[in-house]
Amino acid sequence: xxxxxxxxxxxxxxxxxxxxxxxxxxxxxxxxxxxxxxxxxxxxxxxxxxxxxxxxxxxxxxxxxxxxxxxxxxxxxxxxxxxxxxxxxxxxxxxxxxxxxxxxxxxxxxxxxxxxxxxxxxxxxxxxxxxxxxxxxxxxxxxxxxxxxxxxxxxxxxxxxxxxxxxxxxxxxxxxxxxxxxxxxxxxxxxxxxxxxxxxxxxxxxxxxxxxxxxxxxxxxxxxxxxxxxxxxxxxxxxxxxxxxxxxxxxxxxxxxxxxxxxxxxxxxxxxxxxxxxxxxxxxxxxxxxxxxxxxxxxxxxxxxxxxxxxxxxxxxxxxxxxxxxxxxxxxxxxxxxxxxxx
Amino acid sequence: xxxxxxxxxxxxxxxxxxxxxxxxxxxxxxxxxxxxxxxxxxxxxxxxxxxxxxxxxxxxxxxxxxxxxxxxxxxxxxxxxxxxxxxxxxxxxxxxxxxxxxxxxxxxxxxxxxxxxxxxxxxxxxxxxxxxxxxxxxxxxxxxxxxxxxxxxxxxxxxxxxxxxxxxxxxxxxxxxxxxxxxxxxxxxxxxxxxxxxxxxxxxxxxxxxxxxxxxxxxxxxxxxxxxxxxxxxxxxxxxxxxxxxxxxxxxxxxxxxxxxxxxxxxxxxxxxxxxxxxxxxxxx
Numbered sequence: 001x002x003x004x005x006x007x008x009x010x011x012x013x014x015x016x017x018x019x020x021x022x023x024x025x026x027x028x029x030x031x032x033x034x035x036x037x038x039x040x041x042x043x044x045x046x047x048x049x050x051x052x053x054x055x056x057x058x059x060x061x062x063x064x065x066x067x068x069x070x071x072x073x074x075x076x077x078x079x080x081x082x083x084x085x086x087x088x089x090x091x092x093x094x095x096x097x098x099x100x101x102x103x104x105x106x107x108x109x110x111x112x113x114x115x116x117x118x119x120x121x122x123x124x125x126x127x128x129x130x131x132x133x134x135x136x137x138x139x140x141x142x143x144x145x146x147x148x149x150x151x152x153x154x155x156x157x158x159x160x161x162x163x164x165x166x167x168x169x170x171x172x173x174x175x176x177x178x179x180x181x182x183x184x185x186x187x188x189x190x191x192x193x194x195x196x197x198x199x200x201x202x203x204x205x206x207x208x209x210x211x212x213x214x215x216x217x218x219x220x221x222x223x224x225x226x227x228x229x230x231x232x233x234x235x236x237x238x239x240x241x242x243x244x245x246x247x248x249x250x251x252x253x254x255x256x257x258x259x260x261x262x263x264x265x266x267x268x269x270x271x272x273x274x275x276x277x278x279x280x281x282x283x284x285x286x287x288x289x290x291x292x293x294x295x296x297x298x299x300x301x302x303x304x305x306x307x308x309x310x311x312x313x314x315x316x317x318x319x320x321x322x323x324x325x326x327x328x329x330x331x332x333x334x335x336x337x338x339x340x341x342x343x
Numbered sequence: 344x345x346x347x348x349x350x351x352x353x354x355x356x357x358x359x360x361x362x363x364x365x366x367x368x369x370x371x372x373x374x375x376x377x378x379x380x381x382x383x384x385x386x387x388x389x390x391x392x393x394x395x396x397x398x399x400x401x402x403x404x405x406x407x408x409x410x411x412x413x414x415x416x417x418x419x420x421x422x423x424x425x426x427x428x429x430x431x432x433x434x435x436x437x438x439x440x441x442x443x444x445x446x447x448x449x450x451x452x453x454x455x456x457x458x459x460x461x462x463x464x465x466x467x468x469x470x471x472x473x474x475x476x477x478x479x480x481x482x483x484x485x486x487x488x489x490x491x492x493x494x495x496x497x498x499x500x501x502x503x504x505x506x507x508x509x510x511x512x513x514x515x516x517x518x519x520x521x522x523x524x525x526x527x528x529x530x531x532x533x534x535x536x537x538x539x540x541x542x543x544x545x546x547x548x549x550x551x552x553x554x555x556x557x558x559x560x561x562x563x564x565x566x567x568x569x570x571x572x573x574x575x576x577x578x579x580x581x582x583x584x585x586x587x588x589x590x591x592x593x594x595x596x597x598x599x600x601x602x603x604x605x606x607x608x609x610x611x612x613x614x615x616x617x618x619x620x621x622x623x624x625x626x627x628x
Contacts, residue, residue, distance in 0.1 A: 030458070070524050097528075104526040121622055123537040127518075130524040165622040181521065232415035 008034050009082065012189055012221050013046040013069070018078035020061070020068050024295065026305040037063040038301075039295050040245035041318070045188070048083075051215065051222040052252060053236030055229060061245040062113070062225045067189040069223070071100055083106065085188065089293070093289045103136040108182040112194040114174035118166040121315065124177045125162030128152070131184045154217075156210060172203035172217070176210065183214065191223045196231060208235050221247060230271045233257050238327070241265045244302040245294055251328035261330045301332070309334050351394050353619040360615025366608030381422055383415035401593055408593035410584065416593060422575035430487065430567040431557040434494035438556075439549050441495070442572025443541075444530065447533055448499050448512025449503065461507070464500045472497035473566075480568040490563050494556050505548060543617040549615030554606035561602070577602050 005260045007128075021035035039061040043286045046052045066071045069080055069090060079091045084106060092103055108131070111117035118127050130141060139147070149159030155176040166174055167313040175195060184189055192211065196204040208231060208260055214220060226232045232239060233253055240250040241264065260266045267285045289306045298305050304314035311334060321329035322336040330336050354360055373380060373400060383405075400409040400502045407416035449460040467475075476493035483489045514537070559580015577598040584594030 072520055072523055104524060109521070109524050111517040111521055113517055117520040117521055119536055119540070121542075122535075123622075130522060130527065134526045167623050178521075181525075184523075216610075339388040 007276070010048045011045045011081075012048040013083075013223070014079075014081040015045070015065075015069070016079045016081070016090075018042045018044045018068060018080065019076040020064050020073060020250040021076045034295055039068060040294075040297070042242070042245070042247050042248060043321070044080075044155045044240050044247060046223055047214075048188070048221055050237040051141035051224050051235050053239040054223060054225045054242060055227060055232050055239060056242035057227055057268075057291065059294070060242045061294070062242050063109050063193050065242075066109065066225050069191060070107060071095070071103075071333065072109075082189070083194070091132055101134070105131070105185040106187050107189045107191065108185065108191060108192040110159070110175070110178050110182045110318055113198055113218045114171050114178055115166075117120050117178050118174055120166055123163050123165055124152075124169070128162070128175060128181045128184055144166055146172065148180075151175075151184055154183065154214065154249060155180045155255060157226075170203075172207060173231065174249045175199060177205075179207075179210065185216070186218070187220070189221045189223065191225070193225045194227065195224075197226060197228060204231060211235065229257070229269060241268065242292060244297060246302055246331065247320065248303065248331045249329070251330075255325075255328060261328075261335055262332050263307050263309050263335065264305075280339055294302070313323070347619070354615050356577060357618070358419050359613050360612045360618075363611025363613075363615060364609045366604065366614055367466055370424055370428060370605060370608065373421060376513070377422050377425055381415075381418035381560070383418040385448050400591070407597040408586065408591065410580070410594050411587055411591075416580070416597050418444045419575040419580060420577070423577040423580065423598060423601065424461055425558050426487065426576045427560065427578070430491055430560045431553045431605070434491050434556045434560075435549055435552040436497060437491075438495045438498035439502055439552065441499035442504075443506050443545070445452065445499070445503040445509055446506025447537065447541075449539060450507040451514055451529065456505075456573070460503070464503050467496070467500040468504070479567075480563075484569050487521060493563060493568070494559055498556065502548060502552070506541060510537055513537050513540050534596055542620055544615045546583055546617045546620075553609045554602075557602055557605060 017037055017208050020039040021037050022062060024034045024036060025031065026033045026129050039267045042061075044052065054065060055077045057064045057292075060273070064073060068075050069082075069092070075093050078093065080093050081089050081091050083089045083102060084103070092100060095103070100250075118124070122130075125145070125148045128151055129144050132144055132147060145162070148162050152159050152161060157173060157176055157180070166177070171175065175198075178195070178285060180307065195211070198208050199207060211222065211224075212235060215222060222235070224232060224235055236253040238251065239253045239256045241248050241256070241262065243264050249260070249265045249327075254309070256265060257269060259267045267287045285308070292302070292305055298315070300315040300317060301307070304310040307314070308331075319331045319333050321331045322333065324336050325331050354364070379450055384433035405415050405417060407420060409415055410419070427589075445460050445464065449457045472493075475497050476489075479493045479496065480489040483492065519532060519536050522536055527535075558578070560576065561581055564576050564579040564582070581595045581602070584591070584596075584598070
């Protein structure tokens with residue numbers, strides 16, 4: 001799945017210099033005392049029909065990027081251009097709730113926790129029908145029920161299970177319900193926020209395969225957010241790696257995986273468990289130290305405090321993403337030069 | 344079987360719930376028909392004819408005995424159902440409603456709405472409720488209306504705090520995020536996602552409040568801030584009966600039993616309602 005889809009180069013989503021800061025208030029008058037820089041200048045594009053895997057360790061801001069695109073959190077600055085079905089390109093950042101609503105039909109999210117993402121007091125039929133009620137209020141009750149049953153069957157459940165409640169389902173089945181809800185309004189872009197990280201490994205594969213089947217059937221575009229590289233490699237066409245609020249590397253999945261360039265990506269990929277550990281891994285890299293706090297980020301390259309290759313100049317400016325190969329960018333001047341010259 | 348049918352079955356299948364429901368119905372009937380059920384008059388004007396009967400122990404004519412005025416305690420307990428239920432239910436309902444409104448607005452919208460509402464709530468909570476009550480009674484004059492207002496004003500703030508903390512946790516749940524992501528309006532999210540998930544806590548809170556309110560009504564009456572000393576209020580009866588508790592324990596025991604019975608009935612009914620409204624409990628059947 002990691003080769004190019006051969007679809008048009010049409011950008012469905014174009015995120016430029018996205019910043020999402022959470023202000024910290026303290027004291028009696030709730031004075032602002034600082035910012036948690038959850039997302040600190042992230043730019044990437046998602047092409048129509050592809051899956052972009054967004055990876056990084058916990059707390060690096062990858063989920064916040066997804067929530068920012070969904071406008072579930074306030075965006076501090078930057079633009080998020082989304083191309084609608086009608087062919088218009090709209091920046092969703094300045095939109096208010098009302099003008100955001102039609103966009104929401106086209107951008108849907110699959111949430112991380114299948115236990116908290118379904119209202120325990122609603123039947124799964126009502127849960128799946130919720131976006132329909134918002135975006136297609138003209139549907140009759142019968143039409144809505146039919147659509148819910150159809151969606152349930154599309155995600156591998158049975159239509160007559162619509163009357164059941166979430167607690168009657170297993171984690172994997174609940175996540176299927178979450179997927180059905182995300183697909184209810186026939187979206188073009190689906191943001192999957194760690195959709196399988198809460199599931200057993202055996203179930204993970206089923207859900208990932210289901211997502212791939214649905215992508216083929218409906219021509220979906222995925223932004224697949226995860227911390228598990230092996231899952232991401234399986235489903236993604238391209239991978240973007242995040243560290244502490246910044247992108248450090250982006251490129252085709254197979255290449256990033258087989259030939260990581262950024263020192264952080266290298267360490268991340270060398271940490272993926274091997275199916276045959278006894279075979280050993282010659283280039284195992286262990287990172288030392290802790291991830292710095294996003295409240296007090298290091299100057300320059302955010303990774304320099306743990307980077308084995310750090311030099312003095314890394315403390316200067318934030319390194320930009322440098323194109324080292326077609327469709328391949330790395331935010332590290334130290335290694336980018338080597339790669340570009342063919343090392 | 345529909346959800347409603349299962350709910351009804353849970354409600355009727357549990358003997359304690361059934362007892363609670365029957366008790367609440369019984370109390371309501373007694374309150375409605377009180378003047379016809381009471382065998383003796385409890386009017387203060389009849390004192391002269393009954394004073395000779397003061398502190399008579401229970402007998403066939405006075406099943407619960409008489410108090411130090413010679414009034415029939417059985418009749419007073421029956422008549423007292425009216426005051427206790429009226430105050431207990433109305434003050435609990437209204438303070439519940441205000442607390443719900445403030446708590447939901449505060450918890451859901453946060454920011455300056457939360458700051459303003461919670462600081463106001465803090466002021467009410469920090470103010471001694473007795474002082475607040477005396478102020479209200481002093482400005483309105485003693486009476487049941489003052490008691491109702493005093494209990495409502497001092498009761499809502501705690502409810503608001505409780506509801507707010509509930510809403511704060513619910514708001515962070517992913518299903519609320521999913522509803523926002525689907526484009527649902529805040530009013531819809533509150534009505535269909537937040538409130539149903541507050542329900543079980545609200546029911547328990549309400550049944551507890553009914554009990555607390557009936558007891559507070561008693562203590563306020565005792566301070567002379569509510570109904571006059573001879574009024575057939577269970578609280579008044581318990582407190583004035585305490586003066587004679589060694590000689591005539593029945594003066595306090597019967598109204599106290601009535602309070603305990605009422606509070607228990609509401610608690611049992613509340614527990615049953617909570618289970619009947621919870622989809623998870625439907626499997627147990």
